[in-house]
Amino acid sequence: MSRDAVLSAVNLTRHYQIKGGPFSKPATVKALNEATFELYPGQTLAVVGESGCGKSTLARVLTMIEPPTSGKLTISGHEVSLKEGQRPPAALRREVQIIFQNPYGSLNPRKTVATMLEEPLKLNRKEMSAAERRQAALDMIAKVGLRPEHADRYPHMFSGGQRQRIAIARALMLNPKILVLDEPVSALDLSIQAQVLNLLADLQDEFGLAYVFISHDLSVVRRIADDVIVMYFGQPVETGPAEEVFTTPRHPYTQALFSATPVADPNRRRERVHLKGEPPSPLAPPPGCPFAPRCHLATEACTQADPPLDSVNDRVKVACIHVDQAVAKYARAG
Amino acid sequence: MAAISTPAAPGTFRYQLASFWSDFSASRGALVGLIFIVLILLVALFAPWVAPHDPAMQDRSALLVPPVWHAEGSWDYLLGTDAVGRDILSRLIYGARYSLSISAMVVIISMGAGIFLGLLAGYFRGWIETVITRVMDVVLAFPSLLLALGLVAILSPGLTSAMIAIAMVQLPYFVRLTRAAVIGEKNREYVIASRLSGAGHLRLMFNTLLPNCMAPLIVQATLSFSTAILDIAALGFLGMGVQPPTPEWGAMLANAREFMGSAYWAVTFPGLIILLTVLMINLMGDGLRDALDPKMKRS
Numbered sequence: 254m255s256r257d258a259v260l261s262a263v264n265l266t267r268h269y270q271i272k273g274g275p276f277s278k279p280a281t282v283k284a285l286n287e288a289t290f291e292l293y294p295g296q297t298l299a300v301v302g303e304s305g306c307g308k309s310t311l312a313r314v315l316t317m318i319e320p321p322t323s324g325k326l327t328i329s330g331h332e333v334s335l336k337e338g339q340r341p342p343a344a345l346r347r348e349v350q351i352i353f354q355n356p357y358g359s360l361n362p363r364k365t366v367a368t369m370l371e372e373p374l375k376l377n378r379k380e381m382s383a384a385e386r387r388q389a390a391l392d393m394i395a396k397v398g399l400r401p402e403h404a405d406r407y408p409h410m411f412s413g414g415q416r417q418r419i420a421i422a423r424a425l426m427l428n429p430k431i432l433v434l435d436e437p438v439s440a441l442d443l444s445i446q447a448q449v450l451n452l453l454a455d456l457q458d459e460f461g462l463a464y465v466f467i468s469h470d471l472s473v474v475r476r477i478a479d480d481v482i483v484m485y486f487g488q489p490v491e492t493g494p495a496e497e498v499f500t501t502p503r504h505p506y507t508q509a510l511f512s513a514t515p516v517a518d519p520n521r522r523r524e525r526v527h528l529k530g531e532p533p534s535p536l537a538p539p540p541g542c543p544f545a546p547r548c549h550l551a552t553e554a555c556t557q558a559d560p561p562l563d564s565v566n567d568r569v570k571v572a573c574i575h576v577d578q579a580v581a582k583y584a585r586a587g
Numbered sequence: 588m589a590a591i592s593t594p595a596a597p598g599t600f601r602y603q604l605a606s607f608w609s610d611f612s613a614s615r616g617a618l619v620g621l622i623f624i625v626l627i628l629l630v631a632l633f634a635p636w637v638a639p640h641d642p643a644m645q646d647r648s649a650l651l652v653p654p655v656w657h658a659e660g661s662w663d664y665l666l667g668t669d670a671v672g673r674d675i676l677s678r679l680i681y682g683a684r685y686s687l688s689i690s691a692m693v694v695i696i697s698m699g700a701g702i703f704l705g706l707l708a709g710y711f712r713g714w715i716e717t718v719i720t721r722v723m724d725v726v727l728a729f730p731s732l733l734l735a736l737g738l739v740a741i742l743s744p745g746l747t748s749a750m751i752a753i754a755m756v757q758l759p760y761f762v763r764l765t766r767a768a769v770i771g772e773k774n775r776e777y778v779i780a781s782r783l784s785g786a787g788h789l790r791l792m793f794n795t796l797l798p799n800c801m802a803p804l805i806v807q808a809t810l811s812f813s814t815a816i817l818d819i820a821a822l823g824f825l826g827m828g829v830q831p832p833t834p835e836w837g838a839m840l841a842n843a844r845e846f847m848g849s850a851y852w853a854v855t856f857p858g859l860i861i862l863l864t865v866l867m868i869n870l871m872g873d874g875l876r877d878a879l880d881p882k883m884k885r886s
Contacts, residue, residue, distance in 0.1 A: 316783060343785060351783060359776035363798040373784035423780065 265324035299478035307487040317341040350424035354436035356416035360408035414445035493569030617874020631683035638677040646672035678834035696754035701761020709769025749828035768800035809872030813865035
């Protein structure tokens, strides 16, 4: 890419300390482990994985709600150095905004839509007058496909899709460069999902936004993502351009994940890659590759060391020592 | 939406008022409560003109006269007289001034301080929370009247110290309620979103969190209003609160206790007015909560 990355993460790690009770030792949960990626303006980076794989932790670190335990986070060329409990500098905070999964919890039930949209301006654009703020809020309401008379209503008067539009409007009030979308459509009806996704695509074109799209819905990801990160147990196991990862999944976990997605083709027969067991407990990580206990290709060597994310070609990186075997087997099954 | 008779523009204060009123008056109980409270307030305000007698005047020729509907009753003393010949109706009317203002002050002091401490504890957690909740637990551990007595004794007996003492006794309930509500709301996404858009601690506490925590507090305020009336009465009875001959409802109740068997009216009417006031305030509090909560609004 010739353009400069708007966000880059190098070995981003977030650990949580679990306080020990009188009968248990304190423990460390590695919620996010060594995530490295770059994000470019106008691009969508999708983060996929099952529940508890660290997707939401990544969102919290990227939006500077929580500082990373280690690793480097650079936003718009500025390195973020945040201490525990510290508030990010205003200039950086404006660059990144977040959309939450649950549109019923993300809007203040006591405030009207206009008040909510004006709040970021009130706090960050002190020079704007009340009338200008109101106008800006009304403009944004129109932009996300709501009507002006919605401005003075309370959140409970809206449907889930409309609420998500309001949340998007609020996030865009400060003209951020990056939008972290934490499962933005998974709480919505299927028909509404498409509308909201289209709105997001339109806004991305209009403002040149970079999206970090966190999801477990692979059909949605396939449609909108430019790049994909597949996460398992807090660490990326496969990264690369969406098209390539979707056509040739290389990591056994990615293969299992993709083969679990239903395909609307009754004639298609495919041997599904079944996963055994549950994800390991984060308090007692297995030795070596965290996926080894559930992997059908696992060998003795897998439990010896955690495989690093290695380049398969100049676009795709995979963290598996049996990549070739996995690809071959997947091709035969397909 | 709400404004039927007043088509004011949305967003204006008048529109909000109109919509608040249409929600509030939809509840009949709240309306009755409001009317009653307004009546009591008016009576208290215009006591010198409304009351038939001087509340401290003792008529030695009319001790324990029963109310007017008894055979021995007299039109001079509509609700009868007490043991030293003072008109009960007049004392009730004047007593409204004391009881209402004292209780209002108690509720304002304890609610204000309680909300502040509860917000601090729930928002910052950590050692601040530990200190605040432990102190409140200590306050709760004392029998409330004993604590109030001790505080008044330290502060020297009188109306002001009685108010402070009772506010102190009521404080833990407000602190705990606020803290619990704040902890419940604090990690909701809208609070995080507000933080991400740059809201500081004070704004998050008072502008974002507090309005969402008000519903239980309003109900608690109306409840502690009634407790305050009774506690002030108890302190007065023990000689630590309102000093005689001030006609305060609770003190009247306490003073007439020994005549409960022979002259029921000396006890019944102060008791009844306390009961009614408390009930009406609670009714109004319920309506207030419903009207202030946008979720209850019919759109």
